[in-house]
Amino acid sequence: MSKKHQTLGEFIIENQQAFPYSSGELSRLINSIRLAAKVVNHEVNKAGLVDITGAAGDTNIQGEQQQKLDVYANQKFIQTLTNREIVCGIASEENDEYITIQGHNNDHKNKYVVLMDPLDGSSNIDVNVSVGTIFSVYRRVTPVGTPVTMEDFLQPGNLQVAAGYIIYGTSTMLVYTTGHGVNGFTLNPAIGTYYLSHPNMKFSEDGNIYSINEGNYAQFPQGVKDYLKYCQADEGDRPYTSRYIGSLVSDIHRNMIKGGIYIYPSSSKYPDGKLRLLYECNPMAFLAEQAGGKASDGFKRIMDIKPNELHERAPFFCGSKNMVEKAEEFMQKAKTK
Numbered sequence: 001m002s003k004k005h006q007t008l009g010e011f012i013i014e015n016q017q018a019f020p021y022s023s024g025e026l027s028r029l030i031n032s033i034r035l036a037a038k039v040v041n042h043e044v045n046k047a048g049l050v051d052i053t054g055a056a057g058d059t060n061i062q063g064e065q066q067q068k069l070d071v072y073a074n075q076k077f078i079q080t081l082t083n084r085e086i087v088c089g090i091a092s093e094e095n096d097e098y099i100t101i102q103g104h105n106n107d108h109k110n111k112y113v114v115l116m117d118p119l120d121g122s123s124n125i126d127v128n129v130s131v132g133t134i135f136s137v138y139r140r141v142t143p144v145g146t147p148v149t150m151e152d153f154l155q156p157g158n159l160q161v162a163a164g165y166i167i168y169g170t171s172t173m174l175v176y177t178t179g180h181g182v183n184g185f186t187l188n189p190a191i192g193t194y195y196l197s198h199p200n201m202k203f204s205e206d207g208n209i210y211s212i213n214e215g216n217y218a219q220f221p222q223g224v225k226d227y228l229k230y231c232q233a234d235e236g237d238r239p240y241t242s243r244y245i246g247s248l249v250s251d252i253h254r255n256m257i258k259g260g261i262y263i264y265p266s267s268s269k270y271p272d273g274k275l276r277l278l279y280e281c282n283p284m285a286f287l288a289e290q291a292g293g294k295a296s297d298g299f300k301r302i303m304d305i306k307p308n309e310l311h312e313r314a315p316f317f318c319g320s321k322n323m324v325e326k327a328e329e330f331m332q333k334a335k336t337k
Contacts, residue, residue, distance in 0.1 A: 008034060008174065008185045008194035018180045019161075026178065028086040029112060029162065033135060034174055036080035037166040038192055040073045040119070044131065044168040070094060070119035073133065077118050088140055089113040089148035091310055093279060098310060100148050108145055112161070113138050113152045115279040120165075121247025130169035132249025136283040137162040153310060157282035157303030164287065165249045175201065175253070177290040182256075201256055203293030207320035208240045209260030211251045219267035223298065223331035227263075230330065248275065252284050252318060256291055261319035261327060265298065273297070273315035277307055281316050294324040298331040 006014070012027050019026040074094040081087045082101050088110035091098040103110050117134040124131050139161055140152045164176025172187040174194055184198030210231045217225065231240045243260070245251050251262050266273045275281050285295030285302040295302040295318040305314060317327050 006196045008196070011183065011185070011196055015178075015180070019178050025086060025111070026162070028084050029114075029137060030176065032080045032084040032086065033077075033164070033166075034194060036077045037133060037172070037174060038187065039076045039080075040133065041166075041168050041172045041187065041189075043069060043072055044125065068122070069125055070122040073118035073122075077116060077133070077135075081114055086110055087112050087114050089152055091115040091153050091278065093117045093276060093311075096311075098148070098150065098153055102147070108147050111140055111144060113140055113148060115153060115283075117276070117279045120249050120280070121245070124245070124247050129245060129247065130167055130250040131247055132168060132253075133166040134249060134280055134283050135162075135164055136160055136279055136286070150310070153278065154307045156306050157277075157285055160282060160286050160303075163283035165253070165283070167249050167253050169250065169253075173197070173253075175287065177287055179286075179290065182287055182291045198257075201291050203256050203288065203291045203320045204259035205292070205320060206322045207255065207259030207261060208237060209243050209255055209258055210240050210263070210323070211242070211244045211255060211260060211319075212263040212265075213244055213246070214242065216267055216269070219269050220265055221267075221298075221331070221334065222337075223334035224263065224265045224327075226334060227327045227330040230326070248280055248284065252288070255319045256288075256293070259320050261317065261323035263318075263327065264316045266315040270313065272313040274313060275316045277302070277305060277312045277314040278310065281314050281318075284316075284318055288318050292321065293319055294321045295319075296324060296328055298328060299335075 012030055074092055078090055081090055085103060088101055088108060089098050102108055115136045119131055120134055121131040138155050138159055142149050142152055162178045167173045173184050175184040182201040184201055185194035186197040187194050255262055264273060264275050281302050288295045297315045298317055317324050
């Protein structure tokens with residue numbers, strides 16, 4: 001039974017039997033992610049002190065090339081995952097193509113692929129608002145010993161073996177699932193250890209927060225407009241509270257703790273939605289469902305969508321189950337009108 005204040009390392013060891021594959025593999029995967037997260041966290045926290053928030057291409061006093069923080073985060077996660085001999089391929093928001101990892105012996109023996117958004121909401125760094133990292137993990141489908149292919153990455157979300165996010169906020173937290181509930185760990189920066197601070201995280205069935213960029217209201221589909229009017233109506237427990245940070249990790253994290261719905265719909269500007277299916281929607285959908293919530297594209301389950309390309313986009317409705325179902329109801333009604 002997991003206990004509060006257990007370290008992340010202790011928790012992984014205690015819960016390894018719940019991971020259906022070889023026990024050491026999960027440890028190495030999560031350990032490489034937590035290590036990279038510590039390094040990125042260190043840089044995020046000093047972002048205002050050095051010119052790391054600026055555009056890539058600046059030069060610092062030693063004559064070294066400065067990088068934007070999202071480029072830096074991307075490099076750190078790729079480097080750490082590559083060194084741990086567990087991942088055979090990585091897909092990232094920062095890279096057009098997937099990255100093949102041969103392994104130290106060039107034998108392609110590693111079994112997992114990781115898809116990630118290394119720094120979600122990075123435009124918030126300049127204004128000292130929370131940002132995060134999102135990751136999604138699959139078992140490869142091509143034979144071990146052969147190079148990874150696109151087929152290994154284009155898997156529906158219901159085949160994920162692990163997913164999670166790191167939120168770099170007032171404190172740094174790692175929240176993840178392997179299909180047996182959602183647990184949150186907070187970093188003690190003094191000693192560099194993550195402690196179990198939020199065991200068995202759950203979305204409440206109902207919530208009273210809606211998170212959407214209302215500035216784009218005119219471009220939203222009719223079903224979303226109707227749902228927003230419903231959220232704002234002075235009836236029963238409504239109007240709901242509107243809260244929107246503009247960082248997917250932060251908005252989902254708050255709504256999981258407080259109860260609410262996050263919506264990034266399709267719009268006239270983004271007819272397929274703006275969020276990426278493989279490394280934003282799918283991992284958040286896995287977490288949401290494991291926490292008793294729901295995630296859909298407004299009509300169907302996010303994790304059942306069969307992806308066709310690496311950077312595919314999807315509309316995203318995610319959060320407390322009853323709120324998502326109510327939004328879907330409005331979407332369906334508007335469609336049949």
